[in-house]
Amino acid sequence: MNSLINQKTKSKIPLSALKSIPSLAVTENLSIYSSKHEQNLTHFDPFRFFNDHKKSRHQTIKSTTIIHTHLLKKALLQSDIFVANSLLDWYCKSGSMDGALQLFDTIPHPNEISWNIMISGYNHNFLFEDSWRTFCRMHLLGFEPNGFTYGSVLSACTALQAPSFGKLVYSLAIKNGFSLDGYVRAGTIDFFAKNSSFEDALRVFYDVSCDNVVCWNALISGAVKNRENWLALDLFIRMCRLSLLPNSFTFSSVLTACATLEELQYGKGVQGWVIKCTAKDVFVGTAIVDLYAKCGDIDEAVKEFSRMPDRNVVSWTAIIAGFVQKNDCVTALKFYKEMRNMRVEINNYTVTSVITACANPDMIEEAKQIHSWILKSGFYMDQVVGSALINMYSKLRAIDLSEMVFREMENFNIPGKWAAMISSFAQNQNSQRAIQLYRSMLEEGLRPDKYCTSSVLSVVNSLKLGRQIHCYTLKTDLAIELLVGSSLFTMYSKCGCLEDSYKVFKQIPVRDNVSWASMISGFAEHGCADQAVQLFREMLSEKTRPDQMTLTAILTACSALFSLQRGREIHGYALRTGIGEKQLLGGALVNMYSKCGAVELARRVFDMLPEKNQVCCSSLVSGYAQNGLLEDAVVLFQEMLMSGLEQDSFTFSSVIGAIALLNRSGIGTQLHALIIKMGLGSDVCVGSSLVTMYSRCGSMEDCCKAFDEIDKPDLIGWSAMITSYAQHGKGAEALKAYDLMVKGGIKPDSVTFVGVLSACSHNGLVEEGYFHFNAMAKDYGIRPNYHHYACMVDLLGRSGRLKEAEKFINDMPIQPDALVWGTLLAACKVHGDVELGSLAAKRVMELKPCDAGAYVSLSNIRAEVGQWEEVLEIRRLMKGTGLTKETGWSSV
Structure with missing residues (x-):
């Protein structure tokens, strides 16, 4: 312990935390110290005075100095340790730690209370390094710490993020018999939960039975901070069963867990407890507002906000963030304006919420005004605010302004701004600039953090580059980070290396719902739906509770397998866990039932959804079309138009397919006009469907026009055009389109080759047919199926080479x-x-x-x-x- 006295520690307290320290008052109601009372100080009783003002919050440097002067005149400081300690406490509470230290050094025989006052005083004034040094000095001089001492210094170790120091203190507390002290246990639990290991916090808590509310609060709060929100709720239930009365600290932590999990009904139950216990203060009130806001009930959030007698900056930020979450940016800015008019303190979290509200293409002017205010107010120096500005301009498609903010932050070589800029390039589909910026970080000797690395991995589509970044993450221990690990296996999955993707997934030490959902989706999207189902079973066996994102992914796998039974089981599980009515999951259920041919069930789920969005409507339109209910598909689409529901490219593509099968070119032409009006004509999905529709209706001229409108034709678009040419006997044009597609860097698939071979067949191009048939396996690794063999037999048969066709079959x-x-x-x-x-x-x-x-x-x-x-x-x-x-x- 002696070696630690002079050891310097590096403070990790963020600047944002220091902003919240209230400035010291320099004036005070001096009625008890005015000149008319000074003549009565001869009758001053220090014992009565300090006892009467024990809980006073009006200790200022001036008042403390006046009392100090009088006590020096009375010569009480040297003779009475109670008076000395009381004055020492006043110095600490007034924020004058220098004065406190000077006084402490003059006390001839300080006791353990004196040391405790100094340690807690340093904590109160955010001087955690000095708190640690004082404890080391106390131990060196032979003073025996008590439970209060250990609890206070553990709080300092927690704030310093110094695990080794905290473990030393806890070991010393155990050695000296203070491990069961409630104050020490609470401090230890809080320390482990925030700095070292939540499992260690649980171990300390479960060492002995506990009826101390403070310890329960520390563990519940630690569970929330470690994203163990379900455990936090379980602990709360167990606490209540033990007849321990929760307090406002308990309620605020539990309500935060409910808000994170979006468990509104559970949260309402906790709110009932709050009313019953009359434990509603500004912190609990803020947590209730945040609960309703995050669960999407913004009207109730506003009601709770309006009922709060006192509101702080966190309360205002919570309601503003709630409107931002609901995409009601106008109301969010109105509340921000009202907040400023009421002169409520604004912190960087408020500013970032307002910046997010302005990240809307219709609010470019408001965004610039907020930017100007940030420059005037000094928040521009905050790295979080600067990064938020970069993201805001990125979402406004003003990437040049994002770069301007990035350059103006050149004095802050912090990973956060680099991550924001790399993410901005990625969001604007500028993968080259994102990768270039990542390389620049490395060249400048900066170490990219997990956010920079995950952002650049999201745009990497080169397996070679992806492997290089993977090697770097292994060298820098970034690969064990959940965010980086998830980005790595998603990158491998996107590059078609599903085996490598799964290896990375298995190496992630702690997997969350997002990682499980991503891996399940990767299997489903690459034709490995059976493995996706097996992975979902593994997830359940590991006691991980699926959320709607994971259930949506597994329902996609069920759709690919056409497994109605498994899909219904997932639906039942979702209903039991209360997720079944979520909008995102509703669309996935409609899609699953449609793909599995259970269109009536799909319609039933659709009708039960409280809100219909374009995803679930599109899924049902597609389901009707795929199951031959073409009239129903068109009618549902008309209902969507009449209700004013926004249409997307998937919806149009599905209904165009139905119209093509119905051979209603008149409706198709009207729909094409609507598509042009909405600016979707260049969309490859819609354009490809239009090509197929006009082809089936016999109009190759309109077919070519629709194809020419596509901005960047993909494989599906080119394949549709090649097949259309082939079906209309235009073999030369079909082969020319194929050559253009290959020269454009698009690899053909089995469907493309059916069109190519059909084109050769319709035009008697036998040698060309053989060439392309052999190229399938040789150049592209595509194994011919029955359709390709039938095309070749048709080609030989049309050319009269029947014996050759028979030999080809044999x-x-x-x-x-x-x-x-x-x-x-x-x-x-x-x-x-x-x-x-x-x-x-x-x-x-x-x-x-x-x-x-x-x-x-x-x-x-x-x-x-x-x-x-x-x-x-x-x-x-x-x-x-x-x-x-x-x-x-x-x-x-």
Whole structure:
């Protein structure tokens, strides 16, 4: 312990914390010290005076100095330790620690109370290093600390973020028999929860049974700070069962946990306790306002705010942040204006909330005004405010102004501003600048933090660069950070390395709901829905409680598996946990039921949603279209338009697909006009659907126009155009579009090659067909499926190379299906090859006995060469199997 006396510690108290220290009053009501009373000081009784003013809050340097002078005249300080300690306490409370130290050094025989006053005084004035040094000096001089001493110095260690010091103090407390002292236990729990390990805090708490409310409060507060909010609520319930009466500190912590979890009903129950215990002060009132605001009930938040007799800066910030969360930026700014008119103190959290409110494209002028006020008020020097300004201009698409703020903060080489700027580039799809800025940090000798690294990983689409950043995170121990780990496995998943993604996920020491949801989504999006379901089971086995984000991800996996049973089980779980009515989950449920063919259930969930948004409406429109209920899809879309609900590209794409299948070009043209009016014509998803619609309606001219409107065609858009050309017999144009797509750096998929091979087939381009068929596996690693083989058989059959087509079928690495043999049968019919046609028909009948088309085709082949007896035999076979020829029809 002696070696620690002169050891210097580095204060980690943020500047923002110092701003909250009230300035010392330099004047006071001097009625008891006025000249008319000074003549009565001869009758001054220090014992009565200090006892009468023990809880007074009016200790100032001036009043303390007057009393000190009088006590010196009376020579009481040297002879009475009570008087000396009382005056020492006044110096500490007045903020004059220099005066307190001078007085302390003149006390001939200070006792443990004297030392405790000095230690707690330093804590009260945020001089935590001096508090630690005083404790070390006390121990060196042989004074025995008591429970109050240990509790106070533990608070200093907590504020200094000095785990080694705190553990030494706790060890000393155990050695001297103070481990069971309530004040020491509370300080130890708070220390471990904030600095070292929450598990250690739990261990200290559970060492012995506890009926000390302060200890319970410390643990509940520690659970909230460590994001163990469900544990905080569980502790609160257990505390109440032990008949321990919660106080305002308990309620504010528990209400914060409810707000974080968005557990409004639970929070209302706690609010009932508050009313019952009459424990509502400004802190509890603020926590209630924050609860309603974060749970989306802003009207109730305003009511609670208006009922508060006293409001502080946190109260105002909570209500402003609530309106920001509801995207009601105008009202948020009105409350901010009212706050300023009432001259309420404004801190950096208030400012950042207001900046967030201004991050709206319609509020560019307000954003500039707030920026000007920040420059005048001095908040510009705060790194958090500067970073918020960078983010604000980024969301306003004014990236040049973001860079201006970034450059003006050049004297602050802090990771926060770099992270904000990298994130801004990432949000504006400028991955090159984001990566360049990250490299600049490294070149300047700065160490990127977890926010910088996760932001740059979000825009990395190069596996080589991603691996390099991964190596850097391993060297700097950033890889164990949850945020960085999640960004790493998301990057690998985005680059198609699902195995590496899962390895990184498994290495993250502590996983939250976001990481579980991201990994489950990664499996589902890459065709590994079974693994997504298995991962969800692992999550439940680890006692992690899924939130709506995780349940949405697993419902996507159920949709991919078309697993209605699993989807219904997830739905039941969501209802039991109270998440089933969440809007985000409602859209996922509608989508799952639609994809699984249970459109009636999808509609039932849709009708039960308290609020319909574009996601759930789009999912149901798509579900109707995919399940053949085309009229219902169009009607629902019309209802969406009539209700004024905002439409997105997914909705338009779904309804366009339905219109294309209905072959209603008139409605399609009207819809195209609406799309142009809304500025969605350049959207690749909508444009691709328009291409397909016009193609099916037979208008290649409109098809080409719709394609030309697309800003940046993707694989789906190019594939739609290639297929449209192929279906209309424009093979040369289809192959030209394919070449343009490949030159543009877009890799074709199996659907693209179906269009390419169809184009070759329709134009008799046999050699080109062979070239592209071989290129599938050789150049792109795509294994041909039955559709590709059928296209090649069709290509050879149309060219009259029937024997070559038969050999091609026999050489297939997979067993030919009815589609392949049926394609050969159609070619034999065209070219009148009875023998090969009979063989092809026989194979189709074996593989698909209920296919009437094969019987009809074979019958027609026989009839064309005059084999009428065979025709009659085929007809008898059809009747024997109960098959009938479908009557032809026309929509004209």
